[in-house]
Amino acid sequence: MQKTKVGILRGGIGTGYRKSLFNGGRVLSTFSNDLKDEYQSVDILIDKEGVWHINGLPASIEKIKHSADIFFNALHENSGGDGYAQKIFEDIGIKYIGSGPLASSLSNKYFLSKKALTGTGVKYLAHIELEPFDEENMSAEEYANKETRKVFEKFASPWVLKTKDRGVLGVAQSLDELSELILGYVSNPQPLVVEEFIVGKNAIVHLIEGFRNEDLYSFPPVEIVDRDNFSTPGNFSKAEKEKLTDIAKKLHHVFGARHFSSFYFTVHSKKGIYFSGFDVLPDLSKTSHFEASLRSVGASLKDFLRHVI
Template sequence: MAKTIVGVLRGGPSSEYNLSLKTGNAILDHLSPEKYDSRDIFIDKKGMWHLRGMPVSPMRALSQVDVVLNGLHGGPGEDGTVGRLLQKAGIPYAGSRPLQSAMALNKIRAREILERSGILMPRAMWFTLKDEVTTGEMAKMTFALFPPPYVIKPPLEGASYGIRVAKHLVDLPDMLGDALDQYGAVLVEEYIRGREASVGLIEKFRKQDLYALPPARTLMPEGWRMLHPSHHEEGTLHHFVPSDFTDAQKRYLMDTAKKAHRALALNHFSHANFLVTPHKVYLLEIDALPGLYPGAAFPKMLDSVGVSMSDFLDHSISLARNS
């Protein structure tokens, strides 16, 4: 029987380039050579596609594979660009469809849907360059809704890129201006002290339509109170599964992650991030494309229930080809 030819996309022109390389490498390392012929499709920071070390057009690269596993975190890999290209080429791929992936990537649009679904999230305000108010007025509007500290996030970045904290109201206008100049839009959330948690989700797994992996507890390096891109890139985060959350908290985390996945109509798999306080659990975001790189939470959660990375990739390929 001929082996399935699997194209693995990695790299790309987003700020998560390094993490994408690592996720792509992890996929290539764990694809069973008995079942698959892998094709390493590298996309450089300028968006040029490469196959076997040579520049190629996207369509030429895709014409040589049967199915695609997308390791492109952020940017075109998650904003629907690559998904639309794959659909145009008629190549099945694992992961959410273009519109759903783009909605999950956009923190503002996702929040609007998730809050309408009754999911508790930190209070927030958001602004764009089109808003005809000064950053000082934006700060006053935010302060009227909730007090500092404030977490300032670019709406279309992941892996903690671009996140800043304004400890005092006086700091907020300048930080808003910087974020708007760089990203064109900004999300301002209330700062909540809590324990970081995450839940991985897999569709049509272990006889469940949507299977929730056991919640992971994430600890940051000593002295840090906010996640930083270097924590992901350097593998300095510690993910503990099983976690020390109560049974009730674990059930709530898993149920809420499922609710978020369904609210955004995501496909195949996802990864939800939370903050757990003594009395409440807040959803921070849900990612359509989980990180599979060494040190990420998703592989730890898989391992905790006896699922190897190779098994997960087998299942992902099956989902891609049969849905």
């Protein structure tokens, strides 16, 4: 029996290179070892200079196209997971697993993705993007004070200062704290955003289309305790779990995600559930909350990959 050739796309030109290299390598290893009787894996690497390779050798996009029957996209944000590779695939007719260019792009543009929620009834935190610092026309202190006043006029404290790619820089409770925080990052190369800050439980809901005979299968919501710790399933009430699942499924369709997706939320005891971002490719490392979610329902990475292919 002829095996299906699966190309695993990994690497990329941006900051997600190492993460993609590792996670894509794990996918490659699973196909090469656990699924070798069913599939033939092909390593498709984009190096840091943007050169494409097939099993270690530089190759043209046309050769890439004919190297596999279907492709699994393991590129992460800022490394081609922002819709770059998907657009190439669609332009030349390559069949691939994962979301298309639009959903992939929105997953890396959190503040832009909020605009897609208009009219959906899904809550999201207020935010304001700061103007770039113009050092020729004002001092850094004047800039920080001006932007702080703009934030205060839009929504009350507490506030969290972030980079536009969602990196957290600090939390401020007062106008003075916010002004000092902004002042410390006036030279930051990335655009700055101030967002409403609420204290609550952080949740992630992972979804897979068609898994276990469900149109859109939802794993039990995961609770993120801190950067390195999580609980699967999370400590949520039955009503919270149902609401989290319902919202995640709704957003999967709103954003046009495909095959699988992961949605992030903040759950406030009184204010409710707030959308805080989404991914179109889960973290596939052994210690990830996605891997723990698979195990929590008696599944494995092998089961996941066999299903999506």
